Structure formats: structure tokens, C-alpha cells
Amino acid sequence: MLLDIVVDGDLDNNKTLREVKCVNQIFPDLKHLTYNIRKKLNAKKWEHYSRYEDVILQYYKKSSNNEDLPPTTELVKHLQIHGLTKHLCDDYSECWPEVCWMTQNPELVLPEPNLLNCTPEEQEKFSAMLGEIFQLNIGQSLYNR
Numbered sequence: 001m002l003l004d005i006v007v008d009g010d011l012d013n014n015k016t017l018r019e020v021k022c023v024n025q026i027f028p029d030l031k032h033l034t035y036n037i038r039k040k041l042n043a044k045k046w047e048h049y050s051r052y053e054d055v056i057l058q059y060y061k062k063s064s065n066n067e068d069l070p071p072t073t074e075l076v077k078h079l080q081i082h083g084l085t086k087h088l089c090d091d092y093s094e095c096w097p098e099v100c101w102m103t104q105n106p107e108l109v110l111p112e113p114n115l116l117n118c119t120p121e122e123q124e125k126f127s128a129m130l131g132e133i134f135q136l137n138i139g140q141s142l143y144n145r
Contacts, residue, residue: 034061040133049129051113052088056130059084062099080134085127088115 002024017023034057042050063079083094087102090110097103102110110116115123 037133046129046133049126052126055088055113056084056133059087059099060134063096077134081127081130084130085115085123088113088126089118089123090114090116 001022003022004025037057037060038053040046041053041056060080063076063083079094079096079099083096083099086092086094087100088110092100092103095103102108115126118126
């Protein structure tokens with residue numbers, strides 16, 4: 001019997017569990033990670049992006065919890081940062097069809113809030129902000145296979 005386990009990101013738990021032979025996979029607790037992302041997003045440093053909270057969290061949950069894809073931490077992180085930034089600029093070239101309906105339905109209109117009226121510099125700052133709020137501790141990953 002092999003077990004799939006969900007943990008809150010505690011590195012000691014991950015290290016210990018990785019050595020247990022009956023543990024098949026270790027997944028993060030998305031509720032815990034979502035709480036941390038929301039907390040970072042609403043910190044004073046990033047408060048001007050708080051109106052994007054629902055969009056960011058929705059995209060995050062879809063890209064982190066997709067059973068149809070064999071994700072890696074690097075691939076999911078790329079999607080969550082660069083894919084979401086491009087998505088909010090009306091560019092769906094890096095969106096996964098399983099995560100973004102716009103790729104299959106070009107007649108849909110990108111809802112607000114988005115980055116359509118932002119300068120390239122503002123878009124880069126947004127992307128940098130995403131990189132910081134999605135930052136994992138050293139040794140942690142979204143998926144441990």
C-alpha cells in the first residue's frame with residue numbers, strides 16, 4: 001500500500017515523510033498555501049495589487065490542482081507567474097487549456113481586473129510581485145513525486 005499525503009509545507013514533515021517507504025507522493029495543503037499567498041498579497045508592499053486577489057488565487061488553484069497534467073514545480077511556477085501575467089495582457093500563448101478557457105473560446109472577453117492598459121514596466125512589476133508571493137522556501141516544492 002502506498003499513501004498520498006497532504007502537508008502544510010513544513011520542511012521537517014517533508015524530509016521525514018520522503019524517507020517513509022509507504023509514502024507515494026507528498027502534496028502541499030492548497031488552503032494553507034492560499035492563505036499565505038493572500039497574506040503576502042495584502043501586505044503593505046503589494047496592497048496596490050489587492051484588487052487582483054481573486055484572479056490570482058483562482059488561477060493559482062487551477063494550475064496547482066489539475067489532475068490531467070503531470071506538473072513539476074518549475075512548470076507550475078512558470079505558469080503562475082509568466083502565464084498569468086501574459087493571460088492578464090490578453091495573450092494566452094502560455095495558458096494551459098485545462099486552466100484557461102480563453103484558449104479554446106476566443107470569443108470570450110478578458111474580464112477586469114487585467115493588465116491591458118498597463119505599460120510593459122507595470123506588467124514586469126506585476127510579474128515580479130507574483131514571483132515574490134509564489135516564492136517557496138528552500139527545499140519546498142509544489143509537487144514531490
